[in-house]
Amino acid sequence: MRTVGTTSRGVRCPVIREGDDLVKIVTDAILACGKEQNIEFQDKDIVAVTEAVVARSQGNYASVDAIAADCAAKFGTDTIGLTFPILSRNRIAICLKGIARAFKKAYILMSYPSDEVGNHLFDEDLLDEKGVNPWSDVLSEEKYRELFGYVKHPFTGVDYVEYYGELSRSQGCEVEFVFANDVRAILPYTKNVLCCDIHSRFRSKRRLEAAGAEKVLLLSDIMTAPVNGSGCNEQFGLLGSNKAQKTYRRNYTISRRFLPRKNERIFNFAAMKTR
Numbered sequence: 001m002r003t004v005g006t007t008s009r010g011v012r013c014p015v016i017r018e019g020d021d022l023v024k025i026v027t028d029a030i031l032a033c034g035k036e037q038n039i040e041f042q043d044k045d046i047v048a049v050t051e052a053v054v055a056r057s058q059g060n061y062a063s064v065d066a067i068a069a070d071c072a073a074k075f076g077t078d079t080i081g082l083t084f085p086i087l088s089r090n091r092i093a094i095c096l097k098g099i100a101r102a103f104k105k106a107y108i109l110m111s112y113p114s115d116e117v118g119n120h121l122f123d124e125d126l127l128d129e130k131g132v133n134p135w136s137d138v139l140s141e142e143k144y145r146e147l148f149g150y151v152k153h154p155f156t157g158v159d160y161v162e163y164y165g166e167l168s169r170s171q172g173c174e175v176e177f178v179f180a181n182d183v184r185a186i187l188p189y190t191k192n193v194l195c196c197d198i199h200s201r202f203r204s205k206r207r208l209e210a211a212g213a214e215k216v217l218l219l220s221d222i223m224t225a226p227v228n229g230s231g232c233n234e235q236f237g238l239l240g241s242n243k244a245q246k247t248y249r250r251n252y253t254i255s256r257r258f259l260p261r262k263n264e265r266i267f268n269f270a271a272m273k274t275r
Helices: 022-037 051-058 064-075 093-101 125-130 141-148 160-169 201-210 261-267
Strands: 061-063 079-083 105-110 174-179 192-195 215-218 248-250
Touching (some): 022 051, 064 093, 064 192, 079 093, 141 174, 160 174, 192 201
Parallel strands (some): 079 105, 079 192
Antiparallel strands (some): 061 248
């Protein structure tokens, strides 16, 4: 009788640099791990390689300026609505900086009390205390502050509303926040929308277009081709991109299996220069 189910192991590799032969490095590390731990590899075993090292080895990077240029070219307007950005300094903040640089005014629709991956703006018990229905109530920033105040994330110490606002304004973009869990709440403010959600992005786009939005793009539509020699990701654009430096963003890759460089498009997920 089989008593062991799926097992996951972390394998340590050397520091990866641009131009490194990642196939050889990963293969050598896996074989060394098998020898050290007496692991016998079987058909259907899966090797997953973290997105950061794949992007680093490929040198697949794009600057904040490139993101701004691509957004400006694809929207052709000075006002934009951004819907449901997750609460992350690493995943979305540098993207937001580039996006804000492309526009004069941005309306940012925040889901509450948490984003789609469970990061909370505030304790959800406050909804009951304040008599707020998150499924129907649309809040302005003023009302949000009146009800919930200035709440910092318990782990990062960041008030993400304040942080995203300051980040946008630093790029010369006036910003106004709206709080709701129906993506269509952005439409009274602007008909041009960039959906920043991840898992629900296709549904968001469909609902916006059905409700009268004029132009709706996803993060996966931004940086799908090089801009002034930048990196890009043809299939996933900025979706899932990761911070690499203060002024750049790495279009990274996620893979269930690691493939040779000649097949890199199969596992590309997004990447750019930022850490």
